[in-house]
Amino acid sequence: MTGRRLIAPCAGLVGLAIVVACGTGASSPDSCRAIEEARCRRAPGCNLPLEPPYSTSGTDVDACIRFYDAACLHGLDVGNPGQTAVNQCVSAINTGTCAVVATPQSDVACLWLVPQVSTTPDATTDVLTEASIDAGEDGDGE
DSSP: OHHHHHHHHHHHHHHHHHHHHTOOOOBOHHHHHHHHHHHHHHGGGGTOOOOSSOOSSSOHHHHHHHHHHHHGGGBOTTOOOOHHHHHHHHHHHHHSOHHHHHOGGGSGGGGGGSOOOOOSOOHHHHHHHHHHHHTTOOSSOO
């Protein structure tokens, strides 16, 4: 009987651990969807291909939107930019040139789509700098 009493609590803990471990941790999936839906809707007018995904029912635009409904479950690589930034980017896609539809990050309203690289020197840079100084290099190539 003791073994059976332990099974239910253990099964519950295992289930909870799986749910916690499998969380998406997604950052702004709705923002991702808004941007991609705007691009899907504008693409045909810009002669931009929408395949893949291939449409089996409905229009290519519908298939594109369905594709990004799933693809955006992971959210944005850049974190949550805020609703104002997303609205401005979607507006730029809706009203901008076809170049903005193809590569939204090329427009000033969507620059935040590009992940920023840290400019803070890391330990490797510090070690290399110290090694150069120790070796007598003064930076003028001599």
